[in-house]
Amino acid sequence: MASVTFHDVEKAFGTVKAVDGVNFTITEGEFVCLLGPSGCGKTTTLRLIAGLEKATGGNIQIGDLDVTHLAAKDRDIGMVFQDYALYPHMTIGENIGYPLKVRNVPTDARATRIGEVAKNLQIDKLLERRPGEISGGQQQRTSVARAVVHEPQVFLFDEPLSNLDAKLRLEARSFLKHLQREVGVTAVYVTHDQAEAMALADRIAVMNEGRIVQMAPPLEVYHRPGTTFVANFLGSPPMNLLPGKVALDGEPRFVGEAFTIPMQSHVETAVRQHLSDGAQVTVGIRPEHLDLSQDPVSGGFQGPLYALETLGPESLVTLKVGDELLTVRIFSDDAPQLADTVHAAFDPEKLHVFRENGERIPVE
Amino acid sequence: MTRATRTPPSQAQRAARFVLGRITFYVGSSLFAAFFVLPLLWLTVAPFSTLANLDLRLPDPWSLQNFERVFENGFAIRALVQNSMIQGFGAMLLVTLTATLAAYALSRANIPGTTAITYGLVLFSSVVTGTAAMVPIFLMIVQLGLIDTHLGVILVFTGGLLPAAVFIMRDFVDSIPRSYEESAMVAGASSWRVFRDIALPIVRPGMMVVGVWAFVQVWGGFLIPFILLRDADKMPASVAIYSFYTEAGTPLITLTAAYSLLYTLPVLLLYLFVNWRYGFRFFGGIKS
Numbered sequence: 001m002a003s004v005t006f007h008d009v010e011k012a013f014g015t016v017k018a019v020d021g022v023n024f025t026i027t028e029g030e031f032v033c034l035l036g037p038s039g040c041g042k043t044t045t046l047r048l049i050a051g052l053e054k055a056t057g058g059n060i061q062i063g064d065l066d067v068t069h070l071a072a073k074d075r076d077i078g079m080v081f082q083d084y085a086l087y088p089h090m091t092i093g094e095n096i097g098y099p100l101k102v103r104n105v106p107t108d109a110r111a112t113r114i115g116e117v118a119k120n121l122q123i124d125k126l127l128e129r130r131p132g133e134i135s136g137g138q139q140q141r142t143s144v145a146r147a148v149v150h151e152p153q154v155f156l157f158d159e160p161l162s163n164l165d166a167k168l169r170l171e172a173r174s175f176l177k178h179l180q181r182e183v184g185v186t187a188v189y190v191t192h193d194q195a196e197a198m199a200l201a202d203r204i205a206v207m208n209e210g211r212i213v214q215m216a217p218p219l220e221v222y223h224r225p226g227t228t229f230v231a232n233f234l235g236s237p238p239m240n241l242l243p244g245k246v247a248l249d250g251e252p253r254f255v256g257e258a259f260t261i262p263m264q265s266h267v268e269t270a271v272r273q274h275l276s277d278g279a280q281v282t283v284g285i286r287p288e289h290l291d292l293s294q295d296p297v298s299g300g301f302q303g304p305l306y307a308l309e310t311l312g313p314e315s316l317v318t319l320k321v322g323d324e325l326l327t328v329r330i331f332s333d334d335a336p337q338l339a340d341t342v343h344a345a346f347d348p349e350k351l352h353v354f355r356e357n358g359e360r361i362p363v364e
Numbered sequence: 365m366t367r368a369t370r371t372p373p374s375q376a377q378r379a380a381r382f383v384l385g386r387i388t389f390y391v392g393s394s395l396f397a398a399f400f401v402l403p404l405l406w407l408t409v410a411p412f413s414t415l416a417n418l419d420l421r422l423p424d425p426w427s428l429q430n431f432e433r434v435f436e437n438g439f440a441i442r443a444l445v446q447n448s449m450i451q452g453f454g455a456m457l458l459v460t461l462t463a464t465l466a467a468y469a470l471s472r473a474n475i476p477g478t479t480a481i482t483y484g485l486v487l488f489s490s491v492v493t494g495t496a497a498m499v500p501i502f503l504m505i506v507q508l509g510l511i512d513t514h515l516g517v518i519l520v521f522t523g524g525l526l527p528a529a530v531f532i533m534r535d536f537v538d539s540i541p542r543s544y545e546e547s548a549m550v551a552g553a554s555s556w557r558v559f560r561d562i563a564l565p566i567v568r569p570g571m572m573v574v575g576v577w578a579f580v581q582v583w584g585g586f587l588i589p590f591i592l593l594r595d596a597d598k599m600p601a602s603v604a605i606y607s608f609y610t611e612a613g614t615p616l617i618t619l620t621a622a623y624s625l626l627y628t629l630p631v632l633l634l635y636l637f638v639n640w641r642y643g644f645r646f647f648g649g650i651k652s
């Protein structure tokens with residue numbers, strides 16, 4: 001088990017900077033998820049840790065060792081690839097045992113260890129089969145088994161659940177969480193699925209365009225998103241973001257095209273500290289923090305109904321506020337008789353405020 | 365009623381037309397097949413007849429006399445079981461191993477232009493080898509002191525076959541996902557080990573295809589050994605078959621047929637062996 005540290009790490013492919021000045025420290029035994037949209041540099045970051053890509057700037061440390069120029073084979077890492085990368089010409093047992101074979105572990109000891117790991121991952125009945133003869137879920141477990149078998153310093157996962165169907169994915173997710181608790185090894189896990197990151201991570205690193213935008217525990221990222229990008233990426237559906245202006249003349253409030261939100265006193269304090277009168281802002285409110293109301297609410301929203309989507313126990317109600325859409329998440333049982341004009345109220349404590357450039361104003 | 369009686373004939377007509385169509389198809393394709401099969405049939409039957417000519421008829425009586433006379437021809441037999449084997453397997457090994465290594469490097473190295481090199485080589489080889497190049501090749505082999513040696517023949521064949529072999533092998537190597545090799549690297553394997561443990565076993569079907577193909581090319585090649593060899597003791601079967609011609613230049617059909625049958629057997633056996641041992645496939649990788 002070891003920590004992983006990035007100092008100003010850069011990776012350029014020609015003129016494309018896939019990773020652009022990344023800094024972080026992942027402590028021993030921590031489970032970190034790299035989360036971000038496709039093409040933001042997650043896989044490249046992971047491959048830099050593994051040594052499959054060479055950094056074009058900065059340096060990388062595993063434990064106390066500077067590994068920036070160390071070959072992949074010498075980094076003592078276990079990695080689960082997106083396509084699992086099981087060797088098609090070897091049996092499941094041989095696949096799992098390959099890292100041990102390369103380390104010249106004697107055949108007996110190898111067999112014992114393969115049996116142990118396979119039993120733990122519930123694939124001990126499949127050891128004689130070939131990768132083509134087992135299911136996707138079993139392939140995924142085999143791939144995990146091969147990554148843990150030699151007890152590596154660091155565990156790397158590249159979207160390991162993306163090739164599983166929905167039901168299996170949830171099952172495999174719980175299983176990985178369980179495994180992580182049991183083994184407790186340092187892990188870096190790449191995903192573009194925010195729910196997966198929320199469920200698994202000790203800390204989430206949200207990436208965008210080769211940079212880490214925010215790195216914090218899941219609830220912190222959820223409750224205090226550092227930028228509008230993060231706010232928009234997490235949550236399902238994501239946070240409602242509405243452009244507006246600060247108005248400090250008279251009663252302090254946020255004024256949008258089709259809404260007025262009075263500031264609470266602690267919000268006003270923060271706003272006065274960071275912004276001036278008339279400044280452009282984005283106000284954010286999560287769909288789950290909004291509620292429908294029969295009557296107009298002061299400081300709330302109203303507008304014509306745009307869409308009603310029932311998702312089982314919950315429903316999404318979208319209304320049109322000026323030119324913007326506002327989504328409200330409610331329990332389907334509470335779905336009111338919808339009039340043409342819908343009113344929505346929210347808990348003012350849950351309001352988020354962002355500068356024009358997208359940075360969060362700390363209002364709490 | 366009238367309507368009911370009118371429908372069946374049209375159905376029958378349709379059926380008749382269908383049957384007729386099928387018959388035409390089968391007769392046509394049989395004729396087509398016969399065109400290719402007849403020489404093969406002749407080859408399996410004629411050697412056992414003492415009176416063989418170019419007609420296809422069952423031997424009467426069946427006889428092994430032709431083979432006895434062929435085996436008396438020490439020159440032809442040595443050509444078949446020794447010289448053709450040395451040259452065939454020699455070039456096969458050299459072509460397959462070199463092409464595999466080259467294809468692996470061309471596929472995996474991060475060097476721009478590797479695809480251009482591959483295609484360029486193939487194009488170039490079709491221009492350079494063959495009859496037109498025999499004079500310069502002959503001069504080169506003389507200067508290298510390899511004239512009248514098995515090695516000279518093997519090298520010239522290898523040179524001619526390599527570009528196409530690299531091209532075929534590259535297709536196989538390209539079809540292996542890189543993640544196989546990468547996961548082996550992360551598991552702790554050196555580059556050589558990755559090649560030996562992962563890439564090589566997966567491209568083996570490709571190597572077999574290339575190997576058999578190269579063997580067949582050399583086995584049937586006439587011009588190169590005919591020009592580069594002097595010593596009768598080193599001539600391969602493709603040249604030695606002319607020892608069954610009369611001095612006037614007409615083939616002794618009985619003996620030529622028997623020798624030809626022996627001549628085809630190794631290729632057939634090689635194919636069967638490879639097919640049984642490794643499976644013969646023309647596409648890369650292994651289904652996972």
Ligand SMILES: Nc1ncnc2c1ncn2[C@@H]1O[C@H](COP(=O)(O)OP(=O)(O)O)[C@@H](O)[C@H]1O
Pocket residue numbers: 013016017018036037038039040041042043044045
């Ligand atoms: N081997 C490569 N050659 C050129 N560009 C690459 C290579 N690998 C990744 N990139 C580019 O780097 C960026 C980040 O890619 P990647 O790390 O795979 O993103 P993610 O895993 O977040 O989807 C993308 O723009 C991608 O096109």
Ligand SMILES: [Mg+2]
Pocket residue numbers: 039042043044
């Ligand atoms: Mg990726």
